[in-house]
Each structure stands twice: as structure tokens, then as C-alpha cells.
Amino acid sequence: MSVIVAENISKKYIIDHQKKSGSSSLKDIVSEKFDGMFKSKDGSNSTKEEFWALKDVNFSIEQGDRIGIVGHNGAGKSTLLKILSRITEPSTGEIRIQGRIASLLEVGTGFHPELTGRENIFLNGAILGMAKREIKQSFDAIVDFAGVEKFLDTPVKRYSSGMYVRLGFAIAAHLNPEILIVDEVLAVGDTEFQKKCLGKMRDVSESGRTLLFVSHNLTAIQALCNRAFYFEKGRLIDQGDTTHIVTNYLSKVSHKTLEKHWDHIHDAPGNDEVRIKSFKVTPEYQDNLSHIDVRTPVDFEFEFWNMVEGANLNLSMHVYTFTGECIFNVGTTSQPFGQGIVKGVCRLPGNFLNDGSYVVSMMIVKDTSTVLYNMEEALVFDIEDYRENVTWYGKWPGYIRPQLDFSIQQSEHIVND
Amino acid sequence: MQHNITIKAGGSEKDYWKDLWLNRQLLLILSKRDISVRYKQTLLGVAWSVLRPLMTMTVMVFVFSYLAKIKSDPGIPYPLMVLSGLTIWTFFANTFTQISNSILINSNLVSKVYFPRLLMPLSSIAVGLVDFLITFGIFLLLTAFFQHPLSVNLIYLPFFVLLTFVTALGFGLFFAVLNVRFRDIGQLIPFMVQVGMYACPVAYSSTLAQGTWFEKYYNLNPLVGIIDGFRWCLLGDKAYFNPDSLYSTAIISTTVLILSLIYFRKKENSFVDHI
Numbered sequence: 001m002s003v004i005v006a007e008n009i010s011k012k013y014i015i016d017h018q019k020k021s022g023s024s025s026l027k028d029i030v031s032e033k034f035d036g037m038f039k040s041k042d043g044s045n046s047t048k049e050e051f052w053a054l055k056d057v058n059f060s061i062e063q064g065d066r067i068g069i070v071g072h073n074g075a076g077k078s079t080l081l082k083i084l085s086r087i088t089e090p091s092t093g094e095i096r097i098q099g100r101i102a103s104l105l106e107v108g109t110g111f112h113p114e115l116t117g118r119e120n121i122f123l124n125g126a127i128l129g130m131a132k133r134e135i136k137q138s139f140d141a142i143v144d145f146a147g148v149e150k151f152l153d154t155p156v157k158r159y160s161s162g163m164y165v166r167l168g169f170a171i172a173a174h175l176n177p178e179i180l181i182v183d184e185v186l187a188v189g190d191t192e193f194q195k196k197c198l199g200k201m202r203d204v205s206e207s208g209r210t211l212l213f214v215s216h217n218l219t220a221i222q223a224l225c226n227r228a229f230y231f232e233k234g235r236l237i238d239q240g241d242t243t244h245i246v247t248n249y250l251s252k253v254s255h256k257t258l259e260k261h262w263d264h265i266h267d268a269p270g271n272d273e274v275r276i277k278s279f280k281v282t283p284e285y286q287d288n289l290s291h292i293d294v295r296t297p298v299d300f301e302f303e304f305w306n307m308v309e310g311a312n313l314n315l316s317m318h319v320y321t322f323t324g325e326c327i328f329n330v331g332t333t334s335q336p337f338g339q340g341i342v343k344g345v346c347r348l349p350g351n352f353l354n355d356g357s358y359v360v361s362m363m364i365v366k367d368t369s370t371v372l373y374n375m376e377e378a379l380v381f382d383i384e385d386y387r388e389n390v391t392w393y394g395k396w397p398g399y400i401r402p403q404l405d406f407s408i409q410q411s412e413h414i415v416n417d
Numbered sequence: 418m419q420h421n422i423t424i425k426a427g428g429s430e431k432d433y434w435k436d437l438w439l440n441r442q443l444l445l446i447l448s449k450r451d452i453s454v455r456y457k458q459t460l461l462g463v464a465w466s467v468l469r470p471l472m473t474m475t476v477m478v479f480v481f482s483y484l485a486k487i488k489s490d491p492g493i494p495y496p497l498m499v500l501s502g503l504t505i506w507t508f509f510a511n512t513f514t515q516i517s518n519s520i521l522i523n524s525n526l527v528s529k530v531y532f533p534r535l536l537m538p539l540s541s542i543a544v545g546l547v548d549f550l551i552t553f554g555i556f557l558l559l560t561a562f563f564q565h566p567l568s569v570n571l572i573y574l575p576f577f578v579l580l581t582f583v584t585a586l587g588f589g590l591f592f593a594v595l596n597v598r599f600r601d602i603g604q605l606i607p608f609m610v611q612v613g614m615y616a617c618p619v620a621y622s623s624t625l626a627q628g629t630w631f632e633k634y635y636n637l638n639p640l641v642g643i644i645d646g647f648r649w650c651l652l653g654d655k656a657y658f659n660p661d662s663l664y665s666t667a668i669i670s671t672t673v674l675i676l677s678l679i680y681f682r683k684k685e686n687s688f689v690d691h692i
Contacts, residue, residue: 086424086531089686094425109529112450114457126446127530
């Protein structure tokens with residue numbers, strides 16, 4: 001039985017190029033109308049542009065399907081979820097949904113900072129569409145899942161961000177909809193909590209309910225979903241078996257970027273304080289090879305123009321797996337710099353990361369607290385597998401593959417008389 | 418129970434009012450939220466609801482009665498006249514302001530979860546209603562103090578409160594929609610409320626407008642009928658009340674409410690695109 005059938009869904013936004021903020025003021029509209037009287041309608045200096053966040057999307061979802069939705073930022077995934085959740089309406093097309101639908105686009109929607117944990121459970125539950133009776137029934141389970149017993153009567157503004165997220169998810173996890181829509185909520189919270197969430201979502205799907213799940217975490221999608229949709233530029237370009245779609249997606253997006261550089265300071269990314277000059281991966285190739293393998297030491301070289309005399313700066317580098325999990329974050333010490341080019345080098349030793357694709361981001365931080373510029377997903381590089389004297393060819397497990405002092409020796413002989 | 422939803426451009430019309438009814442618990446909870454959050458982290462707490470109308474009344478009595486020498490209707494103590502007008506005017510002004518801002522204030526909900534958007538303006542009435550009841554209590558105490566008899570007209574009071582509500586909702590909904598698109602409205606509303614207070618018979622009696630060339634325009638203001646009528650309910654027949662002004666009130670308020678509801682329904686599905 002199809003629980004969701006979507007036909008020709010499109011969503012159009014009008015982008016106004018002149019405006020800085022989202023909402024226009026009355027004055028703008030009036031002056032625009034006024035200008036319009038003196039200009040031809042098809043004036044070339046028109047500042048409005050149509051943008052199709054979704055274009056002619058068709059699909060049908062069966063009961064019990066667990067759909068993972070993948071695609072780049074801006075591919076239309078979130079717009080689709082917003083339309084399905086009835087937050088915004090499509091510009092064209094029709095969707096027929098059978099069953100009670102609940103969507104979790106954010107953890108703790110509508111939490112009021114001044115209200116206590118207890119009050120917020122009822123508030124948020126009601127906002128998500130739970131009846132008071134249902135909330136009362138699952139109240140203890142929610143509190144238990146979130147682990148906030150002690151702080152039930154504390155205003156949530158005093159909660160740590162972890163507690164806040166846990167409480168928010170715990171409420172959502174006790175929704176009992178026939179269709180559950182979840183957007184990238186796993187990006188927050190610690191690993192243990194993420195596991196809990198994934199477990200809960202698996203429960204949901206195993207009980208025959210339908211799940212739609214958007215995430216950049218492909219591991220989670222593969223673990224949870226049986227089908228996947230692949231969106232690109234507002235179009236649903238591929239759908240089918242999860243493994244097939246994820247492989248397809250990875251092969252399309254895996255553009256190695258080993259170097260980025262800008263010759264002129266004016267077109268370089270950055271702001272009034274710093275501008276990026278270059279960022280590159282320089283491998284120290286082994287055995288005359290031209291690819292990086294697990295043994296290869298790698299230097300990350302980063303250069304930027306500093307435009308503020310005496311600025312206290314440090315660099316902070318994040319390395320992620322291709323599926324978006326952060327493996328480590330490393331930073332330099334902070335020190336004052338004069339105007340001019342500043343260069344940072346980080347050496348990643350050989351025999352450290354496992355094979356796979358990695359994404360690197362670099363932040364320039366002022367006074368060890370303010371992020372001046374964050375160059376996200378700046379570099380992408382692959383590490384190939386390499387093994388010596390091993391006759392096993394399975395995928396080596398783990399994110400890192402360190403060579404540690406690990407010895408084995410005979411400590412005693414059994415003497416047979 | 419089987420839920421079937423059809424989502425398409427232009428919105429799903431037929432289940433809207435049913436949906437609104439199904440969400441009545443949310444309405445209650447949102448109202449409760451607004452009330453319980455109101456005086457958090459204030460020293461005086463709910464006392465503010467008592468102090469504010471008392472202080473406003475004192476200032477008005479001083480300015481209009483002692484300095485400007487405005488007379489109340491014969492046989493009615495001026496403080497009672499001001500406070501009765503102030504009670505219903507404040508209810509209108511608060512409710513109107515809250516409704517106009519309700520969508521923007523709850524923008525975090527609008528962009529993340531669906532429910533009939535009409536719940537937000539409806540729930541924002543609660544705070545004004547609580548304040549109204551408190552001011553009303555003060556008024557009753559003050560009547561006892563001035564030993565002014567309560568009138569039997571009091572039985573009509575709920576009707577006037579309802580009419581105030583209809584008027585506030587009608588105008589409020591219209592501005593709530595505009596406010597999403599044009600933030601100018603947020604600047605305009607306090608100004609409108611301030612001017613409105615002088616345009617309405619809050620600190621003076623409508624008898625002052627009697628027989629002037631602008632009387633018929635004056636009576637077009639839906640609040641003139643409401644304030645005069647409310648006062649008539651509380652203070653009895655000595656208070657000036659022209660029942661004719663009620664026709665224009667009823668007609669204008671109902672028409673505005675219906676038009677605003679249509680406008681609101683038409684725009685509510687695209688609120689999120691402008692927030």
C-alpha cells in the first residue's frame with residue numbers, strides 16, 4: 001500500500017538580488033512600484049530571479065519503507081521535508097498522504113527557555129501533535145530516555161546543550177505516528193546519544209511504520225534505510241536500493257581537491273580581516289607512487305593574508321570521514337601576527353588514518369574564541385589501502401590504522417618428556 | 418481513525434476547521450505558556466497586572482481631570498469613568514497588539530512544525546484576558562470605594578467583551594499577516610495604539626463629540642460603541658451611550674473579521690517563506 005504519493009511537486013522561490021535581509025519593507029515595495037512606472041516591464045535591470053528548490057518530483061512510498069534522502073546542501077531535501085510536513089506548500093503538484101504524520105525537523109521545537117523541563121515536555125509534545133493523555137502515559141519513559149530526572153523543575157535555559165537536545169529527542173522519540181519524518185537531528189549530541197537515537201528510529205521502522213530520513217551521515221542512512229532518494233539541484237535523479245544509491249552518490253561527489261589557491265587578494269574568500277591564499281595537501285609519496293596510501297605522511301599547508309596588525313590568531317583544522325563524522329580536530333597555539341601572509345603547516349604522519357576518503361576544514365580563530373573564517377570542506381583526499389605480508393583482504397576496520405608497539409613472543413615452552 | 422491528507426498548491430481547504438478543533442489542546446497549552454512566561458524573572462510578578470492599570474488611571478485622573486478639567490458624565494466619579502474605559506480599551510489594545518505580533522513571535526514554530534496557523538493569534542488572547550479580569554476586579558473594588566451602585570446593565574457585559582474580541586481579532590489578523598511580509602507594521606502598531614487611545618472615549622465622555630460636525634465619523638470608530646456600551650453596563654444609565662453607534666460597530670467589526678479571516682487563510686501557507 002502506498003502511504004505517500006507525490007506527483008509533479010515543484011517549489012519556486014523568488015530571489016531578490018538587491019535585498020540583504022529576507023523580509024522587505026514597505027518602502028522597498030513602494031519605491032519599486034514607483035520605479036516600475038518609469039521603466040519598461042522587461043527591463044534588463046530586473047533584480048528578481050526564480051529559483052526552483054524542487055522541480056517535477058514524483059515518487060511513491062510504501063508502508064514500512066525506510067527512505068534515506070541524500071544530496072548536497074541545497075539539493076532540495078529539506079524543502080521536500082518541509083512540504084511533506086505541511087510547513088510550506090508546493091508551487092505545483094499534489095501529494096496524497098495516508099496516515100498520521102509527525103515531523104522532527106529540529107530537536108526541541110518550541111521549547112521555551114523560561115519554562116521548566118516538565119512544562120516543556122507538555123508544550124513540545126503538544127506542538128508535535130501528541131495528545132495530553134499520550135504525553136502523560138509516556139512521561140516517565142521520556143524523562144528516563146533523556147536522563148534529566150534531577151532537572152525536571154529547572155528552567156531549560158539552565159540546561160546544558162546536551163541535556164536540551166536529549167530532552168528534545170526523547171519527546172520526539174515517543175511520538176507514535178504512522179509516518180515519521182526526521183531531518184539531520186543526529187548532527188548534535190554525543191556518540192552514545194546518537195546510538196540511542198538510531199536504535200529508537202530502528203524500532204520505529206521495525207514496527208511497520210514509515211520513515212523518511214535526511215542526513216549527511218551516510219553510515220546512518222545505510223544502517224537504517226532500505227531505500228534511498230538522491231536529489232540534485234531540486235530534482236529526484238535516482239532512487240532505489242540504499243547501497244546502490246549511496247555508492248552512486250559517493251562516486252559523483254568524490255571530487256578530489258588536493259589544492260586550492262587564489263592569486264589575488266581581492267577575489268580570495270575571506271573578509272576584511274583575513275583572506276585565504278592557499279590550502280593544499282602535499283604527500284610525501286612512497287615507493288615512487290603517485291597516490292596516497294596508508295603509509296604516506298601528508299603535509300597540510302595553509303596560507304592566508306592577515307590584514308589586521310597585531311591580530312592574535314590561531315588555526316584549527318578538522319578532519320572528517322566522507323560520511324561526515326569528525327575524526328579529529330587539531331589547533332595551533334595563538335600568537336600575534338603583523339599584516340601580510342601567514343603560513344601554517346600540519347603534518348599528518350604515515351600509518352595513522354585508515355584507507356578511505358577524507359574531508360578537511362580549516363578555521364582561522366581570533367583571540368582563541370572568535371572564528372574569523374571557516375573554510376568548510378576545503379580539501380578532499382583519498383587514502384588507498386596498503387598491506388604487507390598479509391593474506392587477508394577484507395576491509396580493515398576502524399577510522400585510524402596506527403602502528404603501535406604491539407609484540408608477540410613465546411613466553412614459555414611446554415617441554416614434552 | 419484513518420488520516421488522509423492531500424497537499425497541493427493553494428492549500429487544503431476542507432479539513433481546516435476540523436484540524437483547528439483537533440488542536441484545541443495545543444491552543445490551551447500555548448495560552449498557558451504565554452501566561453506562565455509573562456512575569457518570569459520579575460521581582461513584582463503578577464503585581465504588575467494590578468499596578469499598571471492603577472498607575473495609568475492615576476496619571477490620567479491627574480492630567481485630564483485636575484489639569485485639563487475634563488468633566489465626566491453627571492453623577493459619575495471621574496476615576497470610575499476613566500478606569501472603566503481603560504479596562505476595556507487596554508483589553509482591546511493588548512489583544513490587538515499581541516495578535517498582530519503572534520506569527521512573528523512564534524516564527525520558530527512556523528518554520529518547523531505544522532498546525533493551523535490561526536492557533537497562534539487565538540492563543541495570544543489569553544494574556545490580555547487575564548489582565549482584563551484583574552483590571553475588572555480592581556474596578557469592582559473601586560466602585561465599592563466610591564460607593565457607586567452597580568447597574569443591572571451588567572448582564573450585557575459579556576456581549577461587549579465578545580464584541581471587543583471580534584474587533585481585536587478582525588484588525589489583529591489583518592496586521593498579523595502584513596507583519597510577516599512587512600516589518601514596518603511592528604513599528605506602526607504601538608503608534609496606532611497610542612493615537613487610538615485619544616481617538617476613543619477613554620479619558621473623556623463621547624458627549625463631547627455630540628452635535629459636532631464630525632460626530633457621524635466619530636461613531637464609525639467601532640470602539641466608540643464598545644467603550645460607551647461597556648461603561649453603560651458598569652455604571653448604569655447615567656453614563657452616556659448611544660445605541661446607534663453599536664450598529665456601525667457590529668457591522669464594521671464583523672465584516673473586518675470575515676475579510677481578515679479570508680485573507681489570513683489565503684496567506685498562512687506561505688508565512689514560512691517570508692519569515
